[in-house]
Amino acid sequence: MFQKNTKVVCTLGPSSDSINELLALIKAGMNIARLNFSHGTHEHHLKLIKNIHKAESLMKTRIGILQDLQGPKIRIGEMPPEGIQIKKDEVFTITIKEITGEKTKHKTIIPVTYKNVCRDVKKGATVLINDGLLESVVINKKKDELILKAKTSGIIKHGNGINFPNSTISAKTITEKDLKDLEFGLNNDVDFIALSFVKSKKDIEDLRALIQKKGKNTPIIAKIERHEAVSHLKEIIKATDGVMVARGDLGTDIPPEHIPLVQKRIIHLANKHGKPVITATQVLQSMVKNPIPTRAEISDAANAVFDHTDAIMLSNETAVGKYPARAALVLTKVAHSVEQEMEKHKELKEYNFSSKQKTRSSLIACENACDLTVRAKAAAIITYTDDGFTPKQIAKYRISTPIITFTSSEKTARELTLVWGINKVFVKKFPLDANKKLQNIVNFIAREHLVKKGQKIVIICNASSTSTISTYKL
Known part of the structure; x- marks a missing residue:
C-alpha cells in the first residue's frame, strides 16, 4: 500500500457494491464511500451501508460514509427510449406539461421536471442540456413553454440534466425527496451529508436545523455547483463543516475556463478555515472504459494535491466503470508521488505561520x-x-x-x-x-x-x- 495524506472518495454503484469489490477499493486506498442519492432505493443504500461496515471490519480500518443528497436537479422528463436528435439551429420547445417528448414535422417538444422554469428563465437566457453537450438559447416564452434555438447538435434523453447558467432558479435547495433521504441517512448514522446546489449560507443553516431537530450533529459538506454559490463562497465556507468542488454542474453554470481559478479559491478558503475540501467530477473519466487514465487526467489530480485539497473524489469511475479499484489505486499513486516530491523539493511548499x-x-x-x-x-x-x-x-x-x-x-x-x-x-x-x-x-x-x-x-x-x-x- 502506498502511504498518502490526500484522501480518496469513491462513489459506490453497480461496479462496487459487493463486499469483495469494497475490499478491493479499500486496499487501493479508498477512505470515504459516497452514496449518491440521485440513484438507487433506500433498500439498496442500506445494503451498501451494511457492506461498507462489513468490509471495514474485515480490513480493520474506518471508511467514512458520505450521503450525497440529490437536491433540486432539473432534468428532462419522459422521452422515447432512443431519445430525440436536435440539430444546430433547430427550434424546439421545452414544456412543463407531463407528456412524453415527441418530434413531428411541425414541432419538437421536450418535457422538463421543474414547474417554475418558464417563470425563472427569461428570453435570451442560455439553456444547457446533458452537461452542456447541447447548448441552446431562449428565443420566446409562453405560460408553460420555452421556445429554444439550438446552438449545437445533440441527442436529448430521459433524465438528462438541464442548467441555466445566467438565470436564477428559485427552486428550494432542500427538496421533499431530500427530506426523506435525510431521515434515512440520519437513522443509519452516515458520517457526512453533502448538500447539492447550495446558493448561500442559509441553505447550510436550514439543513443544520433539520439535522439538529433529529438530535444529531452530522457534518455538512456544501457542494459548490452554482454561480450563486461562487458569489457567496466566504460565507458558505464559514457556515459549513466541509466543501466540495463539484465541477460537473459548476462547469455548466459558469464558463468552464473559470473552473480552475474557482477551484483554487475554494481550496484556499477551505484550508484557511480548517474545513476539509473535496475536489470532484471527471477526475479520471476515461477510466470508466479504459484501464489507464490520460496524461491530462493525471495532471488534473496532481494539481489538486498541489493545491492542498483534502480529498479527491471518483464518481462514474468507481460507480459504473470497468476498473473501479484500479482507478482508486491510480489516485493513491498520484497523491503519494506528489506528496513525496513536495517533501524533496521544499520550494514547492511553504509553511505559513503568522x-x-x-x-x-x-x-x-x-x-x-x-x-x-x-x-x-x-x-x-x-x-x-x-x-x-x-x-x-x-x-x-x-x-x-x-x-x-x-x-x-x-x-x-x-x-x-x-x-x-x-x-x-x-x-x-x-x-x-x-x-x-x-x-x-x-x-x-x-x-x-x-x-x-x-x-x-x-x-x-x-x-x-x-x-x-x-x-x-x-
Missing part, C-alpha cells in the same frame, strides 16, 4: 504547535481531541510531519477520515487530569512503537478549550 494575524487563542495554539514541530524536527505531532477541532486545525498547515490522533469519540474518529494527513486515529479514554492524560499518551506511543526511541514528539490537547502543548523525547 500568529499575529490570529485572534482566537485556539487557532494560535495549533499554529504554535505546528511551528514547534517543524523547528524541533519532531518525528510526530500528537493531537488529543473530543470534537475533531485540533487535528483539523493542525492538518491545514500541511507540515507533513505524521499526525497521530487520540479521541474518546468513535464518531469523531469517523469524521476525521476525510481530513488530510489524519491516518492514525485511536479511540481511547484517558484521565481528565492533564498530566495523567499526557503520561498515558506517551506510554501508549512508546508501547505501540508509534515513534522510535530517542525521537521527539509534540503533543497538543483540546485546542478548542483548555489547550496544552508539550514536547517529549522518547
Whole structure:
C-alpha cells in the first residue's frame, strides 16, 4: 500500500457494491464511500451501508460514509427510449406539461421536471442540456413553454440534466425527496451529508436545523455547483463543516475556463478555515472504459494535491466503470508521488505561520504547535481531541510531519477520515487530569512503537478549550 495524506472518495454503484469489490477499493486506498442519492432505493443504500461496515471490519480500518443528497436537479422528463436528435439551429420547445417528448414535422417538444422554469428563465437566457453537450438559447416564452434555438447538435434523453447558467432558479435547495433521504441517512448514522446546489449560507443553516431537530450533529459538506454559490463562497465556507468542488454542474453554470481559478479559491478558503475540501467530477473519466487514465487526467489530480485539497473524489469511475479499484489505486499513486516530491523539493511548499494575524487563542495554539514541530524536527505531532477541532486545525498547515490522533469519540474518529494527513486515529479514554492524560499518551506511543526511541514528539490537547502543548523525547 502506498502511504498518502490526500484522501480518496469513491462513489459506490453497480461496479462496487459487493463486499469483495469494497475490499478491493479499500486496499487501493479508498477512505470515504459516497452514496449518491440521485440513484438507487433506500433498500439498496442500506445494503451498501451494511457492506461498507462489513468490509471495514474485515480490513480493520474506518471508511467514512458520505450521503450525497440529490437536491433540486432539473432534468428532462419522459422521452422515447432512443431519445430525440436536435440539430444546430433547430427550434424546439421545452414544456412543463407531463407528456412524453415527441418530434413531428411541425414541432419538437421536450418535457422538463421543474414547474417554475418558464417563470425563472427569461428570453435570451442560455439553456444547457446533458452537461452542456447541447447548448441552446431562449428565443420566446409562453405560460408553460420555452421556445429554444439550438446552438449545437445533440441527442436529448430521459433524465438528462438541464442548467441555466445566467438565470436564477428559485427552486428550494432542500427538496421533499431530500427530506426523506435525510431521515434515512440520519437513522443509519452516515458520517457526512453533502448538500447539492447550495446558493448561500442559509441553505447550510436550514439543513443544520433539520439535522439538529433529529438530535444529531452530522457534518455538512456544501457542494459548490452554482454561480450563486461562487458569489457567496466566504460565507458558505464559514457556515459549513466541509466543501466540495463539484465541477460537473459548476462547469455548466459558469464558463468552464473559470473552473480552475474557482477551484483554487475554494481550496484556499477551505484550508484557511480548517474545513476539509473535496475536489470532484471527471477526475479520471476515461477510466470508466479504459484501464489507464490520460496524461491530462493525471495532471488534473496532481494539481489538486498541489493545491492542498483534502480529498479527491471518483464518481462514474468507481460507480459504473470497468476498473473501479484500479482507478482508486491510480489516485493513491498520484497523491503519494506528489506528496513525496513536495517533501524533496521544499520550494514547492511553504509553511505559513503568522500568529499575529490570529485572534482566537485556539487557532494560535495549533499554529504554535505546528511551528514547534517543524523547528524541533519532531518525528510526530500528537493531537488529543473530543470534537475533531485540533487535528483539523493542525492538518491545514500541511507540515507533513505524521499526525497521530487520540479521541474518546468513535464518531469523531469517523469524521476525521476525510481530513488530510489524519491516518492514525485511536479511540481511547484517558484521565481528565492533564498530566495523567499526557503520561498515558506517551506510554501508549512508546508501547505501540508509534515513534522510535530517542525521537521527539509534540503533543497538543483540546485546542478548542483548555489547550496544552508539550514536547517529549522518547
